[in-house]
Amino acid sequence: MRKQIFRVIQWLFVLSLIITAQSLSELMTRLGENNMELNSRFWRQKQSEAQWASQKGLLWPTLSFQAQYNYVSEVLNVSFQPVPTAPAVGFSLGQHDAYKTALPVGYALFNGFKIQSAIDAAYLKSKLAATEYARAYKEQALKAATLYRRIQEMNLRKKIVNAALKRLTIHGRILHALIQQGLARKVDSLDIRLKRLQLKQKTVQLDNTQKQLQRALDRLFGFHVTVAPFEESLPVTAPEWQEKQVEAWQALDWQERLMAKQKEIEKASYWPRITAGASYIYGKPGVDVIRNEWMDYYVAGVNLSWDIWSGMKNRHAVEAADYGQKALALQKKALSEAWHQRFEDKKDAWQTLKSDLTVRKEQVALNREKWRLLKAEVEQGRARPSELEEASLNLTEAELNLAALKIAVKTEYNEMEFLSGKPVADWRLK
Numbered sequence: 289m290r291k292q293i294f295r296v297i298q299w300l301f302v303l304s305l306i307i308t309a310q311s312l313s314e315l316m317t318r319l320g321e322n323n324m325e326l327n328s329r330f331w332r333q334k335q336s337e338a339q340w341a342s343q344k345g346l347l348w349p350t351l352s353f354q355a356q357y358n359y360v361s362e363v364l365n366v367s368f369q370p371v372p373t374a375p376a377v378g379f380s381l382g383q384h385d386a387y388k389t390a391l392p393v394g395y396a397l398f399n400g401f402k403i404q405s406a407i408d409a410a411y412l413k414s415k416l417a418a419t420e421y422a423r424a425y426k427e428q429a430l431k432a433a434t435l436y437r438r439i440q441e442m443n444l445r446k447k448i449v450n451a452a453l454k455r456l457t458i459h460g461r462i463l464h465a466l467i468q469q470g471l472a473r474k475v476d477s478l479d480i481r482l483k484r485l486q487l488k489q490k491t492v493q494l495d496n497t498q499k500q501l502q503r504a505l506d507r508l509f510g511f512h513v514t515v516a517p518f519e520e521s522l523p524v525t526a527p528e529w530q531e532k533q534v535e536a537w538q539a540l541d542w543q544e545r546l547m548a549k550q551k552e553i554e555k556a557s558y559w560p561r562i563t564a565g566a567s568y569i570y571g572k573p574g575v576d577v578i579r580n581e582w583m584d585y586y587v588a589g590v591n592l593s594w595d596i597w598s599g600m601k602n603r604h605a606v607e608a609a610d611y612g613q614k615a616l617a618l619q620k621k622a623l624s625e626a627w628h629q630r631f632e633d634k635k636d637a638w639q640t641l642k643s644d645l646t647v648r649k650e651q652v653a654l655n656r657e658k659w660r661l662l663k664a665e666v667e668q669g670r671a672r673p674s675e676l677e678e679a680s681l682n683l684t685e686a687e688l689n690l691a692a693l694k695i696a697v698k699t700e701y702n703e704m705e706f707l708s709g710k711p712v713a714d715w716r717l718k
Contacts, residue, residue: 309516312436312717315509316429322510323428329421336417340410346403349395356388356571383580388571397590400559401552409549416542423535428508429712433702435505437695440518442498444691449491452684455659456484459680462666463673471669479677518694522642523701523716526635531624533709540623544616551609557602560594631707638700645697648690655683 320326363382396403460480466472505513531537566588574583595602659679665671698716705715 309514311516312433313715315432315436315513316712316715316717318509319428319432320425323508326421326425326428329417329424333414333417333421336410336414340407340414343407343410346396346406349393351391351393354388354390354392356386356390358386358388360384360386382577383573386571386573387582388569390567390569390571392565392567394563394565397562397564398559399561400556402556405549405552405556409546409553412542412546412549416539416546419535419538419542423539426535426706426712429715430702430706432505432508433715433717434699435501435508436513436515437699437702439498439501439505439515441691441695442494442501443515444518444695445688446491446494446498448684448687448691449487449494451687452680453484453487455680455683456480456487458663459673459676462663462676466666466669466673469669472673476673479674483677483681519718520694521718522645522694522697526638526701527705527708527710529628529631530709531628533711534624534627534707535709536627537620537624537709540616540620544613544620547609547613547616551606551613554602554605554609557595557598557605560592563591565589565591627707631704634700634704634707638697638704641693641697641700645690645693648686648693652683652686652690655679655686659683 320330360382361384363384366381460477463472463476463480467474467477502513502515505515532541566586568584568586570582570584572582573580575585576583659676662671662676662679666673666676702715702717
């Protein structure tokens with residue numbers, strides 16, 4: 289009765305874990321909530337978008353307000369005598385106090401397409417920042433998936449060790465009966481006790497490793513993660529290679545385009561710059577420097593400037609941008625080849641692991657059957673207890689290897705998806 293109650297409690301505990309556990313696919317949607325690395329990248333992206341919006345303001349005319357007051361200590365005084373016998377007459381040209389308010393308007397009529405190129409460059413920078421965020425997100429997602437799988441592996445290993453401890457309990461009962469019958473020695477029971485201590489030590493090590501993995505996973509998400517039990521479903525086919533979906537390649541592509549725009553900005557220096565401006569002015573004195581009165585008037589004009597010679601500065605700047613563009617094109621090609629090779633190597637490794645999985649499962653089945661047969665023979669006195677213990681040890685080792693292989697198949701598959709350029713939303717995370 290007591291055993292039945294204990295089993296019910298165990299099942300209720302497992303059921304509560306299943307209900308509260310968070311699936312890996314569900315967790316990926318919350319990866320950016322409290323992850324400091326991703327949050328930093330997110331605000332960098334927003335910064336680039338704001339800078340792009342700021343650059344677009346260059347297409348509009350500028351309007352400002354100006355107010356000015358000046359005091360002039362000396363003004364021009366003019367005196368003359370209308371006739372030689374008359375007293376001198378004098379007057380001042382200008383005023384000591386000058387007030388001026390203005391509303392100037394300016395607009396760039398032509399600047400060698402520099403403004404549009406600058407806007408395009410800001411747009412490309414915003415796309416580059418978005419790509420860097422996507423790359424960081426995918427890297428963090430792969431790290432999260434790996435930690436999640438490792439914790440599942442620790443749970444599988446602990447279950448296997450617990451099963452081995454239960455088999456040792458069975459061995460102990462069989463050995464006790466054999467000792468009572470004079471078919472075994474008491475010293476054989478010491479071997480069982482030593483193996484039990486070794487398995488308990490193994491459990492302690494697994495618990496410690498799991499705690500470290502759990503802390504790393506919780507820190508990655510910013511909250512406590514309850515890992516779901518391992519599911520046996522394994523992927524069947526490998527993902528396809530998608531070069532243009534790889535964020536590292538995309539980042540270099542944006543940088544190459546950005547360098548092309550930088551070259552256009554430098555080339556704009558070859559052209560003249562034409563600006564138009566007008567200003568409405570209200571001040572005292574106005575255009576009449578003799579009459580000290582408030583007056584409104586306007587000024588309008590067109591300005592042209594052209595750098596005829598700058599010591600070949602602009603030419604060398606264009607050449608530098610051109611060289612940078614060529615370097616990025618080669619870098620992008622080299623990255624594509626290296627990334628594709630990594631994908632193919634990972635694909636071969638995954639297929640090898642998947643093929644090995646069938647063999648490992650058969651090994652576990654054979655070791656389990658061997659242990660079952662030896663158990664019956666030991667109980668009948670037709671085999672030594674040490675043979676049963678060795679069979680149990682081999683079964684435990686085979687089960688541990690199989691558990692590690694199951695996790696490796698899924699982990700390698702996620703790494704392959706990462707290298708293929710596949711979006712995280714489409715990853716196989718069960």
